[in-house]
Amino acid sequence: xxxxxxxxxxxxxxxxxxxxxxxxxxxxxxxxxxxxxxxxxxxxxxxxxxxxxxxxxx
Amino acid sequence: xxxxxxxxxxxxxxxxxxxxxxxxxxxxxxxxxxxxxxxxxxxxxxxxxxxxxxxxxxxxxxxxxxxxxxxxxxxxxxxxxxxxxxxxxxxxxxxxxxxxxxxxxxxxxxxxxxxxxxxxxxxxxxxxxxxxxxxxxxxxx
Numbered sequence: 001x002x003x004x005x006x007x008x009x010x011x012x013x014x015x016x017x018x019x020x021x022x023x024x025x026x027x028x029x030x031x032x033x034x035x036x037x038x039x040x041x042x043x044x045x046x047x048x049x050x051x052x053x054x055x056x057x058x
Numbered sequence: 059x060x061x062x063x064x065x066x067x068x069x070x071x072x073x074x075x076x077x078x079x080x081x082x083x084x085x086x087x088x089x090x091x092x093x094x095x096x097x098x099x100x101x102x103x104x105x106x107x108x109x110x111x112x113x114x115x116x117x118x119x120x121x122x123x124x125x126x127x128x129x130x131x132x133x134x135x136x137x138x139x140x141x142x143x144x145x146x147x148x149x150x151x152x153x154x155x156x157x158x159x160x161x162x163x164x165x166x167x168x169x170x171x172x173x174x175x176x177x178x179x180x181x182x183x184x185x186x187x188x189x190x191x192x193x194x195x196x197x198x199x
Contacts, residue, residue, distance in 0.1 A: 001121035008170045015115040019181040022104050023188035026198050
């Protein structure tokens with residue numbers, strides 16, 4: 001099995017966010033909100049860090 | 059006075075929780091099989107979601123040719139990764155029994171796979187502790 005770097009980011013973020021959402025909040029509605037928040041942070045944080053590394057290199 | 063107040067606070071939380079042996083059973087079951095702790099507490103959707111999520115994460119890690127760590131290699135990072143792998147409970151045992159995973163990381167995606175397996179274990183520990191908190195009443199619902 002082979003996946004791209006971005007696929008790996010999306011999968012990792014999805015799985016981790018689901019577990020964080022379930023375990024870190026008590027109400028189902030808040031679980032979904034926190035899970036979505038974590039997912040966005042993971043994905044956009046990775047994209048931001050990638051651009052930062054690109055800028056440092058160039 | 060202070061002790062009485064503390065007791066008054068603790069009594070409802072204790073009453074809401076289950077016996078300590080049940081809480082321990084939930085913790086161990088949740089570690090051995092992802093989501094089993096929540097299933098034992100009747101939290102079906104959470105338990106199934108955790109099971110599917112963590113099994114998928116572990117399986118994708120193996121499919122990406124991730125490494126399964128062994129104990130006692132002497133390298134500190136190997137020991138830490140082994141501790142993470144061990145968090146997957148029975149899946150670590152199955153992976154070792156059937157010789158799944160690679161002995162060495164040779165590709166970039168294999169490195170991702172290794173991290174998937176380690177993080178699946180760490181997340182499973184968080185899930186098991188969450189189930190224990192639900193059983194003791196420390197977490198409301």
